[in-house]
Amino acid sequence: MKPRRAFFRLGVDAIWLRNPHQHDAAIAVLDAYQAERLERAQREHQAAVERGEAETLWRRLAAHPLQVLLVLLAVGLIAALTLLPFLGLSRA
Numbered sequence: 001m002k003p004r005r006a007f008f009r010l011g012v013d014a015i016w017l018r019n020p021h022q023h024d025a026a027i028a029v030l031d032a033y034q035a036e037r038l039e040r041a042q043r044e045h046q047a048a049v050e051r052g053e054a055e056t057l058w059r060r061l062a063a064h065p066l067q068v069l070l071v072l073l074a075v076g077l078i079a080a081l082t083l084l085p086f087l088g089l090s091r092a
Contacts, residue, residue, distance in 0.1 A: 015026055048054040061068045
């Protein structure tokens with residue numbers, strides 16, 4: 001069974017340190033983890049591309065049409081709300 005991915009794929013690496021002197025060591029560990037994770041993700045993506053299984057917009061649309069439509073609608077709404085004040089200035 002494939003692990004479920006987060007919808008927006010957002011996340012923050014963080015740890016709580018009781019001792020502030022551990023900060024540099026913690027940063028080094030997080031950097032090493034991120035480098036390994038990036039390398040693994042790139043290998044997996046390249047393998048999926050070579051197998052023809054990499055996710056594309058069209059494959060995602062076919063698999064989740066409602067989700068894609070709602071995301072596009074949200075992007076359009078945010079863009080409209082952002083640009084609305086500027087469009088009103090051009091009419092004045």
